[in-house]
Amino acid sequence: MTVLVTGGAGYIGGHMALALLDAGEEVVVLDNLSTGFRWAVPPEAKLVVGDFGDAALVDQIIAGHKIDAIAHFAAKIVVPESVADPLSYYLNNTAKARNLLECAVRNEVRHFIFSSTAAVYGEPSVNPVFETVPLAPINPYGRSKLMVEWMLQDVAAAHGLRFAALRYFNVAGADPQGRLGQSSPVATHLIKVAVQAALGHRAGLDVFGTDYPTKDGSCIRDYIQVTDLVDAHLLALRHLRAGGESLTCNCGYGRGLSVLEVIDVVKKVSGVDFEVRRKGRRAGDPASLVAGAERIRTELGWSPKHDDLNEIVRQALDWERRLHNRKA
Ligand SMILES: NC(=O)c1ccc[n+]([C@@H]2O[C@H](COP(=O)([O-])OP(=O)(O)OC[C@H]3O[C@@H](n4cnc5c(N)ncnc54)[C@H](O)[C@@H]3O)[C@@H](O)[C@H]2O)c1
Numbered sequence: 001m002t003v004l005v006t007g008g009a010g011y012i013g014g015h016m017a018l019a020l021l022d023a024g025e026e027v028v029v030l031d032n033l034s035t036g037f038r039w040a041v042p043p044e045a046k047l048v049v050g051d052f053g054d055a056a057l058v059d060q061i062i063a064g065h066k067i068d069a070i071a072h073f074a075a076k077i078v079v080p081e082s083v084a085d086p087l088s089y090y091l092n093n094t095a096k097a098r099n100l101l102e103c104a105v106r107n108e109v110r111h112f113i114f115s116s117t118a119a120v121y122g123e124p125s126v127n128p129v130f131e132t133v134p135l136a137p138i139n140p141y142g143r144s145k146l147m148v149e150w151m152l153q154d155v156a157a158a159h160g161l162r163f164a165a166l167r168y169f170n171v172a173g174a175d176p177q178g179r180l181g182q183s184s185p186v187a188t189h190l191i192k193v194a195v196q197a198a199l200g201h202r203a204g205l206d207v208f209g210t211d212y213p214t215k216d217g218s219c220i221r222d223y224i225q226v227t228d229l230v231d232a233h234l235l236a237l238r239h240l241r242a243g244g245e246s247l248t249c250n251c252g253y254g255r256g257l258s259v260l261e262v263i264d265v266v267k268k269v270s271g272v273d274f275e276v277r278r279k280g281r282r283a284g285d286p287a288s289l290v291a292g293a294e295r296i297r298t299e300l301g302w303s304p305k306h307d308d309l310n311e312i313v314r315q316a317l318d319w320e321r322r323l324h325n326r327k328a
């Protein structure tokens with residue numbers, strides 16, 4: 001059996017391709033390389049360069065490779081961009097996901113793993129936030145993803161497909177073996193940006209908001225290491241293949257860290273006291289977002305192995321150095 005990984009040339013999908021191959025699975029990556037990289041796809045995986053919304057292409061891949069599961073990572077992921085250009089998010093993340101689901105149904109692919117996001121919660125009034133709270137995304141990115149969760153529920157009820165919708169909190173770190181990491185030159189993620197500042201690859205770092213109602217005034221997030229996250233996908237795949245019910249789970253550690261705490265750890269681990277500028281709030285940032293992290297442990301038996309922020313930062317630093325050297 002072979003797993004189709006959409007977005008497998010990107011950050012998280014690339015780690016998933018590695019993890020699947022490590023587990024002895026066959027992997028086909030479908031990626032249009034809009035933000036991903038050809039070199040990020042492991043050579044043991046087959047790479048098809050194309051659009052996951054291209055139904056004829058997806059039909060052909062499924063038929064040609066005995067695909068029994070789709071792990072759907074491909075998406076546009078930048079929240080402010082989704083505010084400025086919502087229709088491109090509803091096209092890429094929602095409308096094309098509908099086409100992909102139609103292909104899955106038509107070709108009787110029974111297992112579907114979907115990269116959802118904590119952005120479906122919007123500004124939760126209580127943290128940690130559990131899967132059962134009412135969903136209220138506050139930007140087009142979150143809405144474009146929530147609509148896919150809804151489609152999955154309806155498709156699963158009508159057809160023989162079962163799904164795992166995994167709501168990632170803040171993904172960080174890199175492959176512990178140093179094979180892959182966050183590689184986008186324009187990434188806006190805090191740990192990536194802080195590591196670049198520490199290595200002198202960018203001039204310092206702006207903290208967006210220090211007047212939030214939190215312990216030190218900066219935003220609180222739940223940072224999950226990328227290998228721990230893909231482990232959850234492998235468990236979800238096993239669960240679905242064993243006949244388990246569809247499920248929706250938060251993916252986080254249930255641990256809130258402030259922006260200033262993260263910066264302190266990056267300074268400590270790197271040994272570099274880079275410039276930190278206190279700026280105003282960034283549009284669309286909730287003050288706190290921490291996963292209620294029990295369901296994934298009880299339903300899938302997941303337990304994290306890399307939940308140490310020092311280790312996560314060390315991995316991100318190591319990867320950033322490699323990436324820089326490879327470009328040089
Ligand atoms: N990074 C995070 O912290 C985070 C948090 C929550 C959810 N997610 C979700 O995880 C998934 C992966 O995110 P990432 O950080 O790896 O992003 P990424 O940009 O590194 O990867 C996305 C990949 O999808 C590909 N892609 C985009 N549109 C495509 C299309 N129409 N056809 C084919 N390929 C296409 C891109 O080329 C890229 O390789 C996304 O669905 C994202 O919404 C990420």
Ligand SMILES: O=c1ccn([C@@H]2O[C@H](COP(=O)(O)OP(=O)(O)O[C@H]3O[C@H](CO)[C@H](O)[C@H](O)[C@H]3O)[C@@H](O)[C@H]2O)c(=O)[nH]1
Pocket residue numbers: 077078079117118119168169170171188189190191193205206207208209219220221259282285289
């Ligand atoms: O240079 C920076 C970058 C970030 N931040 C702050 O750091 C925190 C984390 O920001 P990130 O950009 O790293 O992550 P987000 O929480 O905004 O968003 C991430 O998690 C979301 C789910 O919660 C979405 O899925 C999204 O795709 C993903 O990037 C925020 O308070 C942000 O304001 C800064 O202060 N300075």
